[in-house]
Amino acid sequence: MRVLVLGGVRSGKSEHAEQLLAAHQTVRYLATGPTLSTDAEWSARVAGHRERRSDRYETVETVDVAAALRARPDVPVLVDDLGNWVAAQVDWDSDSDSAAQAVRLAGPLAELCASIGEHRADVVVVSPEVGLSLVPETPSGRLFQDLMGRTNQAVAAAVDDTVLLVAGRVVALGSAAPTPTRTRPAPAPVVAAAASTTGRPDAVSPADPTDAEVFEPIIPPDAQAAAAATARHGVLTKPPGSLGRLEALGTWVAACQGTCPPTPITAPTVVVFAGDHGVAAPDADGGSVSAFPQAVTAQMVANFVAGGAAVNVLARRLGATVRVEDIAVAADTDPTVSRYKVCRGSNDLRVTDAITLAQARQAVAAGRAIADELVDAGVDLLIAGDMGIGNTTPAAALVGVLAHEEPVLVVGRGTGIDDAGWIRKTAAIRDGMWRGRRVADDPLSLLAAIGGADLAAIAGFLAQAALRRTPVILDGMVVTAAALVADDLAPGAVEWWQAGHVSAEPAHALALHRLGLTPLLDLDMRLGEASGALVALPLVIAATDVLATMATFDEAGVSDA
Numbered sequence: 218m219r220v221l222v223l224g225g226v227r228s229g230k231s232e233h234a235e236q237l238l239a240a241h242q243t244v245r246y247l248a249t250g251p252t253l254s255t256d257a258e259w260s261a262r263v264a265g266h267r268e269r270r271s272d273r274y275e276t277v278e279t280v281d282v283a284a285a286l287r288a289r290p291d292v293p294v295l296v297d298d299l300g301n302w303v304a305a306q307v308d309w310d311s312d313s314d315s316a317a318q319a320v321r322l323a324g325p326l327a328e329l330c331a332s333i334g335e336h337r338a339d340v341v342v343v344s345p346e347v348g349l350s351l352v353p354e355t356p357s358g359r360l361f362q363d364l365m366g367r368t369n370q371a372v373a374a375a376v377d378d379t380v381l382l383v384a385g386r387v388v389a390l391g392s393a394a395p396t397p398t399r400t401r402p403a404p405a406p407v408v409a410a411a412a413s414t415t416g417r418p419d420a421v422s423p424a425d426p427t428d429a430e431v432f433e434p435i436i437p438p439d440a441q442a443a444a445a446a447t448a449r450h451g452v453l454t455k456p457p458g459s460l461g462r463l464e465a466l467g468t469w470v471a472a473c474q475g476t477c478p479p480t481p482i483t484a485p486t487v488v489v490f491a492g493d494h495g496v497a498a499p500d501a502d503g504g505s506v507s508a509f510p511q512a513v514t515a516q517m518v519a520n521f522v523a524g525g526a527a528v529n530v531l532a533r534r535l536g537a538t539v540r541v542e543d544i545a546v547a548a549d550t551d552p553t554v555s556r557y558k559v560c561r562g563s564n565d566l567r568v569t570d571a572i573t574l575a576q577a578r579q580a581v582a583a584g585r586a587i588a589d590e591l592v593d594a595g596v597d598l599l600i601a602g603d604m605g606i607g608n609t610t611p612a613a614a615l616v617g618v619l620a621h622e623e624p625v626l627v628v629g630r631g632t633g634i635d636d637a638g639w640i641r642k643t644a645a646i647r648d649g650m651w652r653g654r655r656v657a658d659d660p661l662s663l664l665a666a667i668g669g670a671d672l673a674a675i676a677g678f679l680a681q682a683a684l685r686r687t688p689v690i691l692d693g694m695v696v697t698a699a700a701l702v703a704d705d706l707a708p709g710a711v712e713w714w715q716a717g718h719v720s721a722e723p724a725h726a727l728a729l730h731r732l733g734l735t736p737l738l739d740l741d742m743r744l745g746e747a748s749g750a751l752v753a754l755p756l757v758i759a760a761t762d763v764l765a766t767m768a769t770f771d772e773a774g775v776s777d778a
Contacts (some may be wrong), residue, residue, distance in 0.1 A: 218237070218339040218340070218375055218378075218570055218666075219333060219334075219336070219339070219340045219341075219375070219378075219570075219573060219620035220234075220237060220340070220377065220378050220379070220380065220567075221342050221344060221373050221378075221379040221380070222234045222237075222340050222344070222346070222379075222380055222387050223344055223345070223369065223379065223381045223382065223384075224343075224382030224383070224384075224391075225345065225346055226304050226345070227332060228382040228383060228384065228385065229382045229384075229385035230298075230344075230382040231297055231298075231477050233380070233489040234295055234297065234341045234342075234628050235295065235385060237339075237341050238293055238295055238339060238341055240655075241273065241293045241339065242273060242293055243273055243275065243293070244273055244275070244292075244293050244294065244670065245274075245285070245292050245294040245295070246274045246275065246276045246277065246294075246295050247279060247286075247295065247296045248279075249279070249298060249299070249301040249302040249560065256326075265540050267284050272297075280301070280302055280305040280306075282296055282302060282329055282332070283325070283328040283332040284332075286333065286335075287743040290335065290336050290338065291337050291568050291569075293338045294339075294341075296342040297343040297344065298342075298343040298345060299342060299343070299344035299365075299372065300344060300345040300365065301359070301679070302329075302368075303322070303368050304361070306321065306325050306326075306364075307321065307322065307360070307361075307364065315394075318363075319363070319364065319367060321383055322367065323326070324367070324370055327371075328369070329372070329376075330371050330372060330374070333372065333376060334375050337495075337564055337568050337569040338568050338569045340376070340572075341567060342372055342376065342711060344368070344369055344372065345483055346363065346369065346381060347361070347362045347365045347366065351385075364379070366654050366711075371567050373522045376573075377570070377573040377665070378390075378574060391407075393490065403634050413652060418574055424557060424579065424582035424583045424586040426575070426579045426581070426582040427578075429579070429585065429662065430577075430661040431579060431678065432579055432681075432684055432706055432707035433684060434682055434709070435680075435709035435712075436686065436714050437709060437712050438469065438472035438473045438686075438713065439471075439473075439475040439476075439672075440472070442471045442474065442475050442476055442477045443468050443471060443472035445471070445477035446467060446468040446477045446478075447468055448763065449477055449478065449764060449769075450467070450468070452770055452771070452777070453763070453764075453768070453770075454767065454770055454773050455767075456759045459725070460763065462735075462737075463759065463760045463763065464763075464764075465478050466737070466756065467760035467765075469715065470482070470690070470760065471764060473686065473688040473713060474597075477764070478765040478766075479764070479765050480597070480763055480765065481758075481762055482598050482757065482758050483762055484538070484595055484597050485535070485536070485595045485596070485597070485598040485758075486538045486539075486540060486600070486756060487528060487532055487537055487538065487539045487540065487599075487600040487601075487602055487745055487747045487751065488541075488542060488587060488600070488602065488678065489521055489528060489539065489540070489541045489542065489604055489679070490522075490542050490544050490584075490601065490602070490603055490671045490674050490675050491514060491518050491541065491542065491543050491545075491546050491554075491604040491605055491671060492514070492543075492544045492545030492546060492547075492562070492604075492608060492671025492672075492674075493514050493545060493546055493547035493563065493605055493607070494562065494571070494605060494607040494611055494667055494669055495562060495563050495564045495566070495571070496565050496566050496607055496608070496610050496611065496645050497511055497512065497606050497607025497648070498565065500641070503690025505638065505641070506607055506610050506634065506638060506642040506645050507607045507610075507634065507638070507643040508635075508638065510606065511562075511607070512548070513607045513609050514606050515546050515547070515548035515549075515550055515606050516759050517604050518541060518546060518550050518554060518604065519550070519551070521604070521746075522539040522551055522553070524539075526746060527744060527747040527748050528602055528747050528751065528753050530750060531751040531752065533565070535732075535754050535755060536752060537600070537669050537751065537760075538596075540591075541554045541560050542554060542557055542583075542587060542674070543555040543557075544557060544558060544580060544583060544670045544671040544674045545558070545560050545561070545562055545563055545580075545605075545670035545671050546558070546560055546561070546562070547562030557583035557586070557587065557674070559572070559579050559580045559674070560572060560582065560670055561574055563611075563669035564666045566610075566611055566652070566669075567645050567649060569666065570652075570665050570667075571611060571664075572664075572668075572669060573665060574661065574662065574665050576665070576670055576673075577662075577664045577668075577673045578661065580664075580670040580673035580674040580677065581664070581676060581706075582677065583659070583674045583677065584673070584675060584676065584680075585677045585680070585681040585706045586677035587674075587678055588677075588681035588682045588687070589685065593615075593688050595659055595759040596617065596687070597687070597688075598688050598689070598690065598719075598754075598757070599687055599689045599690075600690045600692065600747045600751065600754070601674065601678055601679060601689065601691070601692060601696045601699075601747065602696065602746045602747025602748070602750070603671065603672055603692070603693070603695040603743060603745045603747075604694055608669070608672070608695050608745075609629060609694060609695060610642055610645050610646060610723060611649065611669050611698075611722050612651050612672065612694055612699070612724065613627040613628055613629065613642075613646050613694070613698070613724045614645075614646045614649035614667045615653070615667060615668055615698040615699075615701060615702060616694075616701065616724040616727055616728045616731075617646060617653075617655050617656065617673070618650050618653040618654055618667070619702070619728075620701075620707075620723075620724075620727045620728065620730075620731045622727055624643050624646040624647040625643060625644060625735055626723060627725060628642050628646050628723070628726035629694070629721065629722035629723050629743070630722075637670035649667040650667070651668075652666055653667040659703040660676070660702045660706045661706075663702060664676060664702055671719035672695065672698065672699045672702070673699075675695075675699035675700075676700070676702045676703040676706060677703070677716065678709060679696075679699065679700050679703040680693075680703040680704075680706045680710050682713060682720060683703075683707055683709070683710035683711075683712070683714070684710075687713070688713055688714075688715070688717075688757075689713060689714045689715070690714070690717045690753055690754060691714050691715065691716050691750060692717055692735070692745065692746075692747045692748070693718070693720040693723040693725060693742070693743065693748075693749050693750075694720050694728065694745075694748040696745075696747075696750075697716070697728040697729060697732070698728055699722065700714065700732060701728055701731060704732060711732050711733065711734065714732075714734065715737065715753075716732075716733070716735065716736040716737065717737055717738065717749045717750035717751075717752070717753035718736050718737060718738040718740060718749035718752065719736040719738075719742045720741075720743045721742070721743040738752060738756075742754065
């Protein structure tokens with residue numbers, strides 16, 4: 218959580234800032250104004266602030282806020298306030314020219330904003346909104362207004378949310394999201410099956426994050442087509458119901474396509490979303506929640522591009538195309554796969570939000586744009602995959618929060634961790650769930666708090682596929698965790714999905730149960746990468762072909778008696 222609290226004099230901004238941090242056992246209070254003064258009224262205000270704060274607060278008197286934030290990046294902090302900070306940065310005696318003083322302020326302001334963005338724990342910053350305060354119409358007063366306005370705009374861009382206090386009432390101003398013209402990329406040709414990357418225009422228009430989490434109502438698959446498919450199964454050359462769930466699967470495809478008989482599936486496409494997670498970084502003892510180092514994520518992305526991973530092997534055999542997207546890899550990757558990159562890894566969900574709300578919106582928008590590109594290019598079935606060292610930890614935390622389960626019931630072995638790693642992972646999931654429960658009813662905030670950019674992009678991708686009436690085969694635990702959030706973002710999206718398999722990760726079965734999905738396969742797989750969904754793909758193709766091309770009793774001249 219990174220919040221800027223604006224307000225005029227006696228607006229209640231400091232009290233509100235303290236309430237935002239009320240859940241923390243320890244809070245650093247960075248006091249930017251003098252705490253010792255011959256001004257009796259000022260001293261009384263300082264005393265009032267102290268009385269309101271409990272023993273949880275550690276007071277630090279400083280105007281070097283950037284250095285103080287970087288000194289203890291894992292401790293929640295309250296900065297009160299930026300008005301005194303601005304006043305301390307300016308040389309009021311030598312030069313009152315606004316342009317010159319703005320130049321003087323630029324360096325410290327950039328450092329301040331950078332340190333806020335780097336802070337791993339919650340940050341709440343209090344600042345005066347000079348438009349609501351009486352500022353004298355003097356050269357110094359006008360200078361202060363100018364510099365304060367610059368400062369507030371810069372800090373608002375560095376935080377997740379900004380609120381305004383007026384007469385003790387909170388007005389949410391939200392995050393500052395860019396608003397370019399909303400465009401849709403031109404349809405891209407579908408490249409031959411099993412290419413490393415596909416369906417990309419040469420130049421990708423930036424995904425517009427404005428209201429990315431807002432979806433139009435999801436239209437369910439066509440009930441009339443489903444009824445026609447059920448009736449057709451009754452006249453095909455087989456005893457009714459003799460193909461079991463394969464018949465229901467074909468009926469689902471027909472309903473998704475809105476026609477019966479359905480059209481054979483010819484352009485299935487996999488998108489592997491890659492991202493790193495701060496929770497996987499080694500601790501002070503060198504231990505991690507993963508058996509593999511974080512560098513493996515970028516190495517595997519290169520392996521996907523080269524066509525050497527399991528997903529590539531399976532896709533080649535099945536005639537599917539593979540596309541790789543670097544959403545949050547903590548390293549540079551091939552420019553062809555990083556066009557929608559949101560950040561270089563997420564933060565450690567144990568102590569702070571994995572990403573900002575603005576980054577979550579950007580990631581959801583990226584997932585939606587990728588789905589749009591592929592649907593516009595003629596893809597008729599989508600599969601989402603994942604790659605990221607440590608990504609089962611945020612995924613398990615999401616499942617735990619949304620399925621209302623305890624950490625010990627959702628934690629798994631992931632990449633094959635030992636008992637010590639399992640204990641670390643359980644503690645990390647517990648800490649993440651504790652933070653995530655506070656925003657469990659807000660899908661975007663939950664993705665930002667404990668998900669990460671790659672999971673947010675998967676959620677956007679899955680929800681947009683449903684909006685675009687395109688069937689999806691879900692893969693393993695990470696993708697299904699994102700699907701839980703996607704169905705909250707776009708209620709009813711789950712009707713457009715099939716569960717390819719159930720993995721060996723405990724949280725996967727819990728998530729599928731929560732979604733009401735029955736997996737097609739159970740092979741004890743836990744690789745991710747869309748491998749389980751690809752193994753299930755032949756079942757979906759076969760179910761479609763049976764309904765589309767199998768002869769009826771009349772056509773074959775076979776008696777149905």
